[in-house]
Each structure stands twice: as C-alpha cells, then as structure tokens.
Amino acid sequence: MSIxxxxxxxxxxxxxxxxxxxxxxxxxxAIVRVSVAGICGSELHPYRGQQKTTFGxxxxxxxxxxxxxxxxxxxxxxxxxxxxGLFSTSCLRCWFCKQGYTNRCTRSxxxxxxxxxxxxxxxxxxxxxxxxxxxxxxEIEDELLAMMSDIFPTGYYGAMRAISQLTQPxxxxxxxxxxxxxxVDTVEDRLAEAKRMGGIPxxxxxxxxxxxxxxxxxxxxxxxxxxxxxxEAALSMAFDLLRVCGHLxxxxxxxxxxxxxxxxxxxxxxxxxxxxxxxxxxxxxALEVFVQNKDKFTNAVSxxxxxxDAAMGYELFSTQKARKVILRx
Amino acid sequence: MSIxxxxxxxxxxxxxxxxxxxxxxxxxxAIVRVSVAGICGSELHPYRGQQKTTFGxxxxxxxxxxxxxxxxxxxxxxxxxxxxGLFSTSCLRCWFCKQGYTNRCTRSxxxxxxxxxxxxxxxxxxxxxxxxxxxxxxEIEDELLAMMSDIFPTGYYGAMRAISQLTQPxxxxxxxxxxxxxxVDTVEDRLAEAKRMGGIPxxxxxxxxxxxxxxxxxxxxxxxxxxxxxxEAALSMAFDLLRVCGHLxxxxxxxxxxxxxxxxxxxxxxxxxxxxxxxxxxxxxALEVFVQNKDKFTNAVSxxxxxxDAAMGYELFSTQKARKVILRx
Numbered sequence: 149m150s151i152x153x154x155x156x157x158x159x160x161x162x163x164x165x166x167x168x169x170x171x172x173x174x175x176x177x178a179i180v181r182v183s184v185a186g187i188c189g190s191e192l193h194p195y196r197g198q199q200k201t202t203f204g205x206x207x208x209x210x211x212x213x214x215x216x217x218x219x220x221x222x223x224x225x226x227x228x229x230x231x232x233g234l235f236s237t238s239c240l241r242c243w244f245c246k247q248g249y250t251n252r253c254t255r256s257x258x259x260x261x262x263x264x265x266x267x268x269x270x271x272x273x274x275x276x277x278x279x280x281x282x283x284x285x286x287e288i289e290d291e292l293l294a295m296m297s298d299i300f301p302t303g304y305y306g307a308m309r310a311i312s313q314l315t316q317p318x319x320x321x322x323x324x325x326x327x328x329x330x331x332v333d334t335v336e337d338r339l340a341e342a343k344r345m346g347g348i349p350x351x352x353x354x355x356x357x358x359x360x361x362x363x364x365x366x367x368x369x370x371x372x373x374x375x376x377x378x379x380e381a382a383l384s385m386a387f388d389l390l391r392v393c394g395h396l397x398x399x400x401x402x403x404x405x406x407x408x409x410x411x412x413x414x415x416x417x418x419x420x421x422x423x424x425x426x427x428x429x430x431x432x433x434a435l436e437v438f439v440q441n442k443d444k445f446t447n448a449v450s451x452x453x454x455x456x457d458a459a460m461g462y463e464l465f466s467t468q469k470a471r472k473v474i475l476r477x
Numbered sequence: 478m479s480i481x482x483x484x485x486x487x488x489x490x491x492x493x494x495x496x497x498x499x500x501x502x503x504x505x506x507a508i509v510r511v512s513v514a515g516i517c518g519s520e521l522h523p524y525r526g527q528q529k530t531t532f533g534x535x536x537x538x539x540x541x542x543x544x545x546x547x548x549x550x551x552x553x554x555x556x557x558x559x560x561x562g563l564f565s566t567s568c569l570r571c572w573f574c575k576q577g578y579t580n581r582c583t584r585s586x587x588x589x590x591x592x593x594x595x596x597x598x599x600x601x602x603x604x605x606x607x608x609x610x611x612x613x614x615x616e617i618e619d620e621l622l623a624m625m626s627d628i629f630p631t632g633y634y635g636a637m638r639a640i641s642q643l644t645q646p647x648x649x650x651x652x653x654x655x656x657x658x659x660x661v662d663t664v665e666d667r668l669a670e671a672k673r674m675g676g677i678p679x680x681x682x683x684x685x686x687x688x689x690x691x692x693x694x695x696x697x698x699x700x701x702x703x704x705x706x707x708x709e710a711a712l713s714m715a716f717d718l719l720r721v722c723g724h725l726x727x728x729x730x731x732x733x734x735x736x737x738x739x740x741x742x743x744x745x746x747x748x749x750x751x752x753x754x755x756x757x758x759x760x761x762x763a764l765e766v767f768v769q770n771k772d773k774f775t776n777a778v779s780x781x782x783x784x785x786d787a788a789m790g791y792e793l794f795s796t797q798k799a800r801k802v803i804l805r806x
Binding site for chain 2: 244252383392401402406408409420422
C-alpha cells in the first residue's frame with residue numbers, strides 16, 4: 149500500500165509522490181494518520197537553497213493526526229488517540245532528556261529532514277512516540293494545534309529565556325515581566341497580526357527600528373531581543389538593538405558567523421542563548437498558555453490547501469504571500 | 478604636596494614617580510590613603526602591550542585604605558574609616574545602577590586606566606565614593622581584603638552566573654549546585670592552590686584537559702565553563718569543553734573575535750554571558766561568602782613589595798614567578 153507524500157528534490161522543487169505506507173520499525177515507534185500538516189519557516193531554508201542538505205525525503209514537522217499503530221513499548225498514546233507531534237523526537241530516557249534538555253536528546257531526529265521522513269504525507273512514522281507525540285486537547289482544532297509542534301513552544305521558549313534572564317536571581321532588583329514588545333517583520337499581514345495581539349509592529353526596510361527602540365527606552369536600547377528566524381542580519385540587528393547588560397534569545401537555525409566580536413560582547417555585557425528549543429520539556433507549560441490564549445490565534449492560518457497543492461503552498465509561503473499554510477492530506 | 482605613584486609609560490615600562498596629592502573635585506568624591514594595592518591580571522594586558530591604550534596614568538584598581546577626605550554628598554563613608562575600593566566606580570543613582578547593572582553605570586570609570594588614575598599610589602581620588610568604597614570588615618586583613626576589589630567578586634559572579642544558568646526556572650529538572658570543578662592554569666603554584674581548595678588542577682600544555690573533562694562526564698563535556706582571563710584561546714577551550722546545552726560564563730576582558738560561529742553556537746545550544754562583573758551589586762553577597770571562607774585564602778598572596786619596587790612586581794607577575802603581588806606604599 150502506498151501513500152501520498154510531499155518530497156523535496158532540490159531548491160524550489162517540491163513534488164507530491166507515492167511512497168510506501170510507513171510501518172512500525174522499533175518498539176518505541178508509533179504510526180500516525182496525518183490530519184493536518186503545516187509548512188514551517190525553517191523549511192524555507194532548504195526550499196530556497198540556503199541550507200546544505202541532501203534531498204529526496206518527505207518534508208514536514210508540524211502536524212496533528214490519529215494514532216493507527218504503536219510499538220510494544222509505547223505507553224503514553226494508543227491506537228485511535230488524537231495527537232499532535234513535536235518537530236524533533238525525544239526519547240525521555242537519555243541523560244539529556246532527563247535533565248530537561250529534550251532539544252539535545254541523544255536519539256533526537258528532526259522530522260522532515262535528511263534524518264527522517266516528515267509528516268507532510270498521509271501517514272508518518274514517529275520514533276520515540278512517548279516523547280514525540282502529545283495527546284490533543286479536545287478544545288483546540290487541528291489547524292491551530294499544529295502550531296504547538298514547533299512555532300508556539302519555540303517562540304514561547306525564546307521569550308521565556310529572555311524574561312528569565314532579566315529576572316535572574318543574582319540581580320534581584322531587575323524589573324520582572326515584559327512591558328513594550330516590538331515585532332519586526334517584512335510581511336504586512338504578519339505585522340497586522342502582531343499589532344492585533346498587542347505588539348508594536350515595525351516594518352523592516354521602512355520603519356527606523358533602532359530609533360523606535362531607543363525612543364521607548366530613554367536611549368538605552370532593548371532589555372531583550374528575541375531572534376526567531378535564523379538569519380545573520382536578524383541576529384546582527386538584535387545585537388545592535390540591545391542595551392548593555394541586555395539578553396539576546398536566539399531560537400532561529402543559524403549557518404553563518406556570529407555578527408559580533410568578543411570585544412563587542414564584553415562591552416555590551418551581553419547574555420545570550422542559542423539553539424533549538426527543548427519543546428518537549430516545556431510543552432505542558434507552553435500548552436497551558438496556548439489554550440488560555442487560543443482566541444488570539446484564530447487568524448494564524450491564512451491558507452488551507454490539499455496536500456496535492458503542496459508545491460503551491462511552499463511558493464506562496466516563500467514569496468510571503470501566505471502568513472501560514474496548512475496542508476490537508 | 479606630592480605622592481609616590483606607579484605610572485605606566487608603555488609596555489614593560491613601569492616607573493614610580495612623584496604626582497600631585499589628589500584632592501576632592503566633585504561632591505561625591507572621597508580621598509583614600511592607600512594601605513595596600515594589588516596588581517591584577519588584567520593590568521598585564523597593557524603591561525605586555527596586548528591592549529590598545531594611552532599611557533602616563535597611575536595604575537591599580539585593587540586596594541584598601543583609610544578615608545582622609547569626603548565630598549559634601551558622600552554619606553556611606555567618613556574620614557578615618559577603613560575601607561576597600563572596587564575596581565570600577567558606580568554612582569548608584571543612574572538607571573543601570575538601580576537595576577543592579579553597576580558594571581555598566583553610566584558614570585562608571587575603571588580605576589588605573591586612561592580613564593582615571595588608579596590606587597597604586599600613596600593616595601587615590603575615588604569618584605562616586607558611596608558606590609565605589611565599602612567599609613572594611615574588621616576580621617579581614619588588608620592584603621586579603623584587596624581581593625574583594627575585583628578578583629573574588631568577579632570570580633564569584635562568573636561562577637554564580639554559570640550555576641544560576643544551570644538552575645534556571647524553565648528547566649527545573651536540572652541538578653542544582655556544583656560537583657566536580659576542574660581548574661586550568663599554566664602556573665604550578667596556582668594549580669597547587671586550586672587543589673588545596675578542592676578543585677582538580679589541570680596543567681595547560683601538559684595535561685589532556687578535554688580527556689579529563691569527558692571522562693568525568695561520561696563523554697558529555699562540562700556542564701559549565703568559567704573563562705576568567707580574557708584570552709581567545711581560553712574562550713575557545715571553554716567552548717570546546719562544554720557539553721551541548723552547557724553554559725559559558727566569561728568575565729575576562731576580550732579584545733578578539735569570538736572563537737565560534739552562529740552555527741556552532743546553535744548546534745551546541747549554548748548559553749553565554751560576557752563582560753565586566755557588577756561587583757557593587759553582588760558585593761554584600763560575595764563578601765559574606767568570602768568572610769565565611771577566609772581561612773582558605775591565607776595563601777593567596779605570594780609577594781609583598783614596597784611601592785618603590787612596583788616595576789619588579791609587574792615583571793614577577795608577568796613572568797608567572799608570582800601568584801599574587803601586593804604593593805605597600
């Protein structure tokens with residue numbers, strides 16, 4: 149039996165092809181019949197040819213679905229359960245998972261990369277299902293829930309790292325919480341969403357971003373900057389916008405150099421966190437915040453397409469004509 | 478009236494010269510008759526010609542002494558008080574000081590640099606005395622107390638930043654506190670001190686440092702690395718020794734590039750803090766720890782010299798023949 153799947157064959161070369169129905173291979177595996185699969189911004193890196201990778205794998209790491217089979221050692225989900233998946237797998241058994249570093253699980257696989265086939269397909273095989281699938285909360289519909297695979301918990305982690313740095317126990321005098329939040333983007337549509345949620349939109353290339361930040365902070369610069377996109381220019385801007393003793397929280401995937409020297413870092417007294425978010429470790433906390441605020445995200449998805457139109461979905465997203473694309477097998 | 482003072486005229490050119498007796502210039506100033514003044518490792522950067530600076534100023538930023546005059550707005554110390562000074566001044570009135578970022582006080586001056594004359598002299602003028610001088614605890618003798626100007630609170634801050642990162646609230650499962658501490662140095666004498674205090678000494682150039690760290694951590698790498706010296710090779714080694722999701726706490730003064738790329742930082746999921754320690758903000762806490770452990774530091778000073786022998790003191794320290802040099806005017 150075969151399934152329809154979205155396969156990348158090279159930059160700008162997305163094809164929907166027949167692939168074999170995935171089957172349980174290891175005791176910790178589960179098979180999920182995919183209900184919806186999102187296209188993530190990080191998938192634009194290989195799509196645009198900006199990331200070194202091999203091709204030929206099934207794309208996708210944001211998804212919801214129904215469990216159709218489980219391996220003998222899976223305990224947290226069962227056949228028939230409605231679930232959502234996380235963008236990378238976590239075994240929950242290794243030293244790193246046990247410390248909460250589920251982002252660097254020793255068995256971790258990033259779905260939809262050369263490491264393992266992804267979820268933009270009718271079915272997906274999920275290794276280490278106990279750490280990689282979560283039961284779906286009944287009150288959240290599929291296309292919204294797909295945001296919990298990566299972008300919401302990753303963004304939440306990026307923000308919480310920034311806030312926790314500014315409230316770290318050694319410097320107890322520092323003001324807690326967030327005041328003014330500026331959102332920098334190039335896409336008008338996303339900026340409008342940011343504004344609707346209470347952020348102050350700043351349009352890259354048009355607005356004077358540094359002037360706005362300096363004006364809001366009596367000339368000091370931002371207390372914290374969250375870099376979400378994995379782009380050297382964004383990281384450079386984030387560093388530049390920070391005040392001294394500010395925190396740079398970077399959750400984007402970077403392939404370049406760091407845009408500041410050790411001297412600049414010393415002079416800015418910077419603190420920094422970089423890398424993949426430990427979404428499994430923070431999932432319960434992030435999900436609670438998401439469920440409480442679900443009404444704010446009803447506009448999140450702009451395009452819903454059948455899986456067969458995946459190539460169009462990638463192109464719309466890459467050319468910034470879509471805010472968020474959901475594929476339905 | 479004139480005083481004897483240690484003046485740097487260029488790399489390896491330290492001279493003891495007559496300078497005018499300093500006087501109160503601003504309402505927040507104090508004048509201190511210096512009892513002892515230390516030579517700090519960071520002063521070896523200009524001494525060795527490794528740091529771009531102008532010359533001709535009085536050196537020194539570690540000191541104890543007796544207050545001989547105060548400006549009209551000084552409230553925390555009075556004439557006759559036994560005090561110790563901090564390596565950089567903090568006004569305690571600006572936004573940064575009020576947040577606890579006394580390291581980046583907007584009026585901050587680093588003593589003994591081209592910014593302002595230092596304390597390796599019979600008298601020193603101390604701006605913003607309320608934030609820059611501390612009353613001396615009677616139970617700590619002068620030469621030990623001079624460690625509280627910079628090296629102890631800076632080292633304490635570096636260590637506490639590392640520990641607080643590993644216990645940050647987002648990842649509550651992480652083990653608290655420190656287990657094994659490796660101390661990397663080239664000076665046999667300092668390594669022996671490190672061992673006496675409970676650290677495991679590793680000699681740079683002789684011991685296989687990475688192998689020792691990997692062996693102690695089941696091959697993972699160090700949970701945290703504290704870089705104290707302001708040297709690109711040390712920063713590079715610290716990065717290399719860290720496990721993924723480890724923390725690099727750097728309090729040395731750097732003038733070079735960062736020895737890792739954004740891709741390496743992402744892949745290591747690093748967190749990092751860099752820059753000058755906010756010694757005034759953490760002073761009470763650090764002092765309490767220092768007083769509790771004062772018996773451990775009795776060997777800290779290896780050479781006591783009259784101020785007139787300052788040139789010899791710098792040379793002994795620079796050539797690693799002295800562990801710590803104290804000058805007495």
